[in-house]
Amino acid sequence: MFQNLSERLEGALKVIKGKHKITEINVAEAVKDVRKALVEADVNYKIAKEITERIKEKALGQKILIAVEPYQLMIKIVEDELAQLMGGQKADLMLTGSPAVVLMAGLQGSGKTTFSAKLANQIKRQGRQVLLVACDVYRPAAIEQLKTLALQIGVDVYSEPENNNPVAIAQNAIQYAKANHKNVVIVDTAGRLAVDEEMMNEIEKIKKAINPCEILFVVDSMTGQDAVNTAKAFNERLDFTGVVLTKLDGDTRGGAALSIRAVVEKPIKFIGTSEKIDGIDVFHPDRMARRILNM
Amino acid sequence: AGKSKVDEEVLDELENILISADVGVQTTLKIIERLEERVKRDKYLNTEELDKILREEIMALLQENKSADLADFEIPKLNHPYVIMVVGVNGVGKTTTIGKLAAQYHLKGKKVVLGAADTFRAAAVEQLKIWGERVGVPVIELGMGKEPSSVVFEAAKKASEMQADVLIIDTAGRLHNKLHLMNELAKMKKTIQKFIPDAPHEVLLVLDGSTGQNAVMQAREFTKTTDVTALAITKLDGTAKGGVVIGISDEFKIPVKYIGVGEKIEDLQVFNRAEFVDSLFKKN
Numbered sequence: 337m338f339q340n341l342s343e344r345l346e347g348a349l350k351v352i353k354g355k356h357k358i359t360e361i362n363v364a365e366a367v368k369d370v371r372k373a374l375v376e377a378d379v380n381y382k383i384a385k386e387i388t389e390r391i392k393e394k395a396l397g398q399k400i401l402i403a404v405e406p407y408q409l410m411i412k413i414v415e416d417e418l419a420q421l422m423g424g425q426k427a428d429l430m431l432t433g434s435p436a437v438v439l440m441a442g443l444q445g446s447g448k449t450t451f452s453a454k455l456a457n458q459i460k461r462q463g464r465q466v467l468l469v470a471c472d473v474y475r476p477a478a479i480e481q482l483k484t485l486a487l488q489i490g491v492d493v494y495s496e497p498e499n500n501n502p503v504a505i506a507q508n509a510i511q512y513a514k515a516n517h518k519n520v521v522i523v524d525t526a527g528r529l530a531v532d533e534e535m536m537n538e539i540e541k542i543k544k545a546i547n548p549c550e551i552l553f554v555v556d557s558m559t560g561q562d563a564v565n566t567a568k569a570f571n572e573r574l575d576f577t578g579v580v581l582t583k584l585d586g587d588t589r590g591g592a593a594l595s596i597r598a599v600v601e602k603p604i605k606f607i608g609t610s611e612k613i614d615g616i617d618v619f620h621p622d623r624m625a626r627r628i629l630n631m
Numbered sequence: 632a633g634k635s636k637v638d639e640e641v642l643d644e645l646e647n648i649l650i651s652a653d654v655g656v657q658t659t660l661k662i663i664e665r666l667e668e669r670v671k672r673d674k675y676l677n678t679e680e681l682d683k684i685l686r687e688e689i690m691a692l693l694q695e696n697k698s699a700d701l702a703d704f705e706i707p708k709l710n711h712p713y714v715i716m717v718v719g720v721n722g723v724g725k726t727t728t729i730g731k732l733a734a735q736y737h738l739k740g741k742k743v744v745l746g747a748a749d750t751f752r753a754a755a756v757e758q759l760k761i762w763g764e765r766v767g768v769p770v771i772e773l774g775m776g777k778e779p780s781s782v783v784f785e786a787a788k789k790a791s792e793m794q795a796d797v798l799i800i801d802t803a804g805r806l807h808n809k810l811h812l813m814n815e816l817a818k819m820k821k822t823i824q825k826f827i828p829d830a831p832h833e834v835l836l837v838l839d840g841s842t843g844q845n846a847v848m849q850a851r852e853f854t855k856t857t858d859v860t861a862l863a864i865t866k867l868d869g870t871a872k873g874g875v876v877i878g879i880s881d882e883f884k885i886p887v888k889y890i891g892v893g894e895k896i897e898d899l900q901v902f903n904r905a906e907f908v909d910s911l912f913k914k915n
């Protein structure tokens with residue numbers, strides 16, 4: 337349905353090739369096409385504007401106007417700019433403390449529970465003792481879901497079906513982990529909206545109670561323009577340490593990745609690539625840049 | 632306010648509002664163009680007039696819900712169960728919407744039966760059973776890991792025997808680019824038809840209101856395999872606006888029937904075009 341960036345730029349820059357005199361207006365035209373491509377890929381429109389302003393400056397700075405292949409150069413500038421925006425800091429998981437505590441957070445249905453199990457499995461394979469903690473006391477069968485996944489990978493789950501206080505459950509789980517020689521504790525939480533004051537207070541309290549070394553904000557890669565609001569709000573409350581981008585096995589362009597990275601400046605540490613337990617991967621900024629641009 | 636010219640600036644501002652509501656570039660341009668045409672005829676409009684025209688244009692893109700003239704949550708009287716199949720990608724809110732929908736029909740005195748055909752996602756059957764208990768309606772299930780078509784067959788059979796008014800079938804979340812999973816849906820649909828030839832009477836595609844432009848692809852692929860008859864947009868209680876459905880409703884001629892506005896049993900509403908358009912322009 338959407339033209340990819342190459343096609344767009346080809347259109348814009350063909351005009352340039354045809355003319356003898358290349359003008360700044362043509363670059364502006366090409367940059368406008370880039371912006372449109374970004375917005376169609378769900379990059380937040382304000383951020384798309386900022387990015388393309390920078391791209392324009394770079395294009396003019398690199399004398400794209402007198403380049404032999406302005407089209408090639410332009411694409412390279414765009415790709416590099418996006419990859420750099422999403423890269424930067426190295427994004428390893430930092431498991432410190434005994435036990436090392438990882439807290440999951442995010443909107444409803446983003447993939448927290450599934451990812452908790454994927455991560456537990458990966459860490460277990462490194463030879464560590466992992467404990468999964470069921471702190472979603474709201475969603476029907478949430479504990480059962482985590483238990484089912486944990487059983488598949490042979491990891492213990494700490495849960496208190498009769499307790500409806502997630503803060504207390506999380507605290508008790510840490511005690512349990514200490515008593516049972518667990519090195520890593522992964523705390524699954526209920527999905528919540530950033531505007532739900534009570535629920536945001538709750539997760540803030542959970543954080544305070546268990547002092548996690550990693551707080552992972554789990555976000556659906558299909559998210560649209562709202563990704564920036566949500567990421568900002570969760571970050572303000574939790575100062576999270578990394579982002580998990582799920583459901584990338586779909587055909588979404590995933591512009592949310594760029595938006596989130598731009599507003600919170602936190603690294604994307606993992607991606608989710610299937611519903612299955614091994615559907616977890618590290619994030620590749622360059623691949624993501626090409627994906628967003630549909631190249 | 633006095634008459635003011637509808638200039639670039641006003642249109643730019645409008646464009647920003649629509650884009651940030653996930654309306655999408657193409658649909659936004661379509662709306663702006665239509666607006667410009669109408670403005671051409673009457674160059675000087677006050678903001679109220681402009682606002683009115685804008686809302687009319689967007690409303691026109693949203694398909695009228697044909698059953699809107701029926702009372703809320705009404706279903707036609709048949710001599711077999713009215714079958715609703717609920718489909719969509721992962722985590723959008725299918726199971727929850729089914730629970731809420733079942734509650735509404737149940738409140739209206741209908742005999743509701745649920746079919747647990749998501750036999751894949753961890754604890755999916757358990758989740759639906761809890762909803763069944765909450766509402767007080769039976770759930771037909773064969774447990775986890777069973778062939779979804781077998782569940783559908785069993786559910787259609789049992790619902791018929793029980794002389795249910797409505798059978799709502801929960802299906803596993805699936806990404807629309809996974810051919811084998813989409814084929815599985817088509818197969819489920821055929822299986823129901825073996826038992827109730829004119830079923831499913833409704834195929835409800837659930838879209839997450841915070842989804843961006845990918846929702847268009849979802850609508851396209853699910854429509855191809857299952858002839859989607861209506862849309863439900865969930866999670867509109869958040870800051871996301873769900874504007875992508877405007878283009879979808881227009882392109883595929885599918886009405887939005889319900890919106891989800893929370894996780895509780897009562898948090899399902901019949902879609903109201905005017906209210907939806909209003910909410911697009913509301914600051915969070």
Ligand SMILES: Nc1nc2c(ncn2[C@@H]2O[C@H](COP(=O)(O)OP(=O)(O)OP(=O)(O)O)[C@@H](O)[C@H]2O)c(=O)[nH]1
Nearest residue numbers: 444445446447448449450527583608609610721722
């Ligand atoms: N295709 C695909 N599906 C995924 C991925 N990650 C999660 N899912 C699916 O997305 C749906 C939601 O996942 P959950 O793990 O239940 O999400 P959650 O954030 O825990 O949901 P709540 O607890 O309700 O907020 C399920 O159907 C998962 O199987 C992924 O990377 N790819």
Ligand SMILES: Nc1nc2c(ncn2[C@@H]2O[C@H](COP(=O)(O)OP(=O)(O)OP(=O)(O)O)[C@@H](O)[C@H]2O)c(=O)[nH]1
Nearest residue numbers: 444445721722723724725726727804866891892893
């Ligand atoms: N805030 C809010 N949350 C919702 C709404 N509808 C569903 N949810 C939540 O979204 C999450 C996923 O809902 P489910 O009903 O499990 O979604 P699903 O489509 O059945 O998921 P899969 O079967 O895993 O594909 C749960 O935490 C629900 O409580 C809504 O309208 N508003």
Ligand SMILES: [K+]
Nearest residue numbers: 867869870871
């Ligand atoms: K909203």
Ligand SMILES: [Mg+2]
Nearest residue numbers: 448449472478
């Ligand atoms: Mg969960």
Ligand SMILES: [Mg+2]
Nearest residue numbers: 725726749755
């Ligand atoms: Mg479900």
